Amino acid sequence: MFILVNLKAYPCDPIEVATAARDVAEESGVRIAVSPQAADISRVADTGVETWAQHVDPNDYGSHTGSTLAEAVAEAGAVGTLINHSEKRMKLADIDGSVQAAERAGLETCVCANNPAQIGAVSALGPDSVAVEPPELIGGDVSVATADPGIVTDAVDSAANVDEDVDVYCGAGISTGDDVVTAEELGASGILLASGVAKADDPRAALEDLVSGL
Template identity: 75%
Template sequence: MFVLVNLKTYPCDPVAVAEAVRDVNETTDARLAVAPQAAHLERVAETGAETWAQHVDPIEHGSNTGHTLAESVADAGAVGTLINHSEQRLKLADIDGSVRAAERAGLETVVCANNPAQIGAAAALEPDAVAVEPPELIGTGTPVSQADPDIVEDAVDAAESVDDDVAVLCGAGISTGDDVVAAGDLGSEGVLLASGVAKADDPTAALEDLVAPL
């Protein structure tokens, strides 16, 4: 299972969480990665933890003030990027442009979507993976794998019917190893999570719990 910890703009120490991700990754067959804010990418990547960006823009080098260029993210040490997170939604044409920009820079891509219909559309853009995250469950601590298992299974079916090379992840409310196992049982190849680690008093213990049953 792939466990991608999105730090959003939570007031955690990104380097400390990254060190926990790096250390717990050594103890498990699961693949752990961390997605800090763009401004923290370089410091996080220097820890040796697998580092992802939270977003890249559909742009090239040039006159794009305030945008995030995929090449710069890669240069800072990121190996992948989220695209179209529900807190950073893009138009379809811009999702396509961001996936192409990420590919150009050699970044792995996970395109987020709210529901199975959007997952099908996202899979058609040929990212490496798609992630279904019902916005109403994000940050609630109620795991999508328990509260809305159908949405995960339907997302897996939707992606498979478009392109079965595209992996499916799920997220929202995931915070325990049981949640991760339940996600896997529904056909998900990984999870996105944030508050369960970024807001934990002890991120190492939270990560250890997440991977314990894997």
């Protein structure tokens, strides 16, 4: 299982989370990555943790003020990027452009989607992975894997029907090791989570719990 920790714009200490994630990954052997604010990518990557961007724009180099250039986040130390989060929604054509921009820059890609139908659509764009996240469960304390297990299994089927090489992750409300194990049993090969770590009093303990059943 891959555990991808999205720090969103939470007021946590990205270096505290990054060092904890690096250590827990080394101790457990579980792949864990941290996705900080773009401005924090460089110093998070310097900790040695696998670092992802939260977003890249579809554009190439050029006159694109305010854009997040895929090459720039890769140069800063990111090795992957989220695309089309529920909190950063994009048009399908722009998702396609961002996947291509990320691939051009050598970034691994995870395209988020709200439901299995959207998972099928974005899987056709050729990302490395997709993540299904029901928006109404994001930031809550009920895991998608227990609240709506069918959405995870349907997302796995939907992606496989389009491209069997696309990994399927799930997210929303995941905060415990039991949630991770349940998601794995439903066919997910990774977890996308945020508040369970970014808002935890002890991020290291939260991460240790997340990998405890793997």
